[in-house]
């Protein structure tokens with residue numbers, strides 16, 4: 001949809017503000033640009049709709065260089081939302097939303113219908129149509145800002161810290177609504193913020209910027225779990241996973257090594273094996289020695305005692321049914337399932353229902369303990 | 383009481399002078415608007431020359447009006463035209479300055495939003511900058527008008543007529559009543575115009591801006 005190729009912005013031929021930036025923005029995604037103040041986020045974004053002319057490089061919009069469009073034509077294809085909203089104070093909210101449609105000579109009825117439709121989309125009552133900007137709260141004004149950007153149904157929307165000036169509750173609400181809107185409309189959104197929580201919440205992909213360069217362009221999950229360097233790691237904040245348990249999955253908290261034992265073994269044999277391995281519990285599987293297979297159930301060493309048990313094969317002895325959980329289930333869901341089923345341990349399976357690991361209460365505790373200690377370490381540094 | 387009797391006796395003359403007075407100032411201000419507003423808009427877009435233009439206009443303002451009327455005689459002679467011309471020069475400054483301030487103080491976010499939406503420069507000027515600076519521009523026009531009503535009395539010196547005639551005649555005849563006959567209607571005219579234009583200014587303030595502050 002949009003591709004930045006070696007884009008450079010310099011002022012006075014020497015101050016490099018954006019340094020050979022490469023960025024590929026896929027259709028229908030929310031891309032977040034994040035970084036410290038002055039790192040060039042706004043500049044990078046404004047070069048896309050030519051509000052700032054680039055010094056070098058190329059930006060493709062829909063496969064065509066942005067220089068092949070006139071600035072006005074380009075901007076009308078790209079919605080634009082800024083922190084200060086910038087509603088025209090002397091005309092009504094309705095007229096604000098209808099501004100570009102009016103410039104494009106839509107007829108009055110069509111414009112009005114569109115404005116009312118957009119008001120509904122951003123969750124504002126029709127009565128706001130006749131109001132003025134100064135009568136609206138900051139959050140409401142920004143809803144109008146979004147509605148206005150959507151007026152002519154552009155495929156791409158640029159948003160420069162649209163929610164930064166809002167109180168935390170309103171901000172969260174608008175973030176949620178943006179995501180909802182995105183689900184409905186499937187726009188391509190470039191979103192600038194300096195708030196990592198916001199970036200993680202709404203970004204399909206995040207570009208972490210520093211000194212006019214992109215350090216890492218990745219999914220939120222990968223940014224969290226595999227920061228490319230210390231800067232990104234610190235920027236993301238080590239406590240982040242702790243704050244976002246939704247981003248931790250069963251495969252991150254499981255023990256990969258699982259004691260397995262073949263289903264055809266007799267009880268006595270199994271008892272000896274387990275004793276020699278020093279384990280009290282094992283998972284019964286079809287083929288011994290290989291973990292990646294469908295688990296049959298748990299066996300506890302106590303089940304193997306006594307004449308009867310010693311004679312039988314494990315397949316017939318397995319009683320405790322296993323509770324399985326998919327490897328991509330997140331931490332809150334894993335915990336909920338443990339609580340619900342009163343299971344002390346869950347088997348983690350992949351798409352083919354094959355076992356990849358086990359989550360036990362202690363493995364969960366281990367992960368949390370790690371996070372807490374990292375969190376505290378970080379706190380000590382301040 | 384005597385003054386009132388005097389003024390009633392000369393009512394017709396006073397009325398005629400008043401009309402003439404309004405004509406000189408009105409025409410001068412009208413031209414000042416036609417010239418000053420575009421200059422104000424123009425320099426607001428060219429910051430590098432704004433200082434120069436405003437400076438020149440400022441200096442013009444400081445030249446004593448008596449001197450300027452005197453200076454114009456060798457160039458344009460006496461009568462209606464040179465008077466209007468001098469008054470126009472005086473009226474320019476507040477109009478240029480207010481237009482300039484009005485346009486340059488329009489909220490940058492609104493203009494950025496406009497540009498971002500794909501409005502052309504002309505559309506931004508017409509639909510955003512001018513409407514939003516209109517109250518400020520009107521303020522400049524009001525100041526110009528009020529100043530000009532006073533200054534126009536001096537135009538009588540170079541034969542423009544108007545209420546100044548009474549004042550100068552009164553001075554030369556040492557007739558206070560005559561002076562007041564010119565001065566009082568001038569002051570009243572200034573007050574009335576001030577109120578009137580103030581009213582227009584308020585009327586022109588876009589509805590969405592009135593609630594602010």
Ligand SMILES: Nc1ncnc2c1ncn2[C@@H]1O[C@H](COP(=O)(O)OP(=O)(O)OP(=O)(O)O)[C@@H](O)[C@H]1O
Pocket residue numbers: 011015017035036037038039040041042043044194
């Ligand atoms: N017109 C200009 N002339 C010179 N330098 C500029 C100009 N505009 C911006 N800069 C510089 O470019 C750098 C990047 O600015 P930019 O606005 O893109 O930062 P940002 O990442 O959006 O920061 P913030 O989070 O504070 O909005 C800054 O160091 C800024 O000082």
Ligand SMILES: [Mg+2]
Pocket residue numbers: 041042043160
């Ligand atoms: Mg910025």
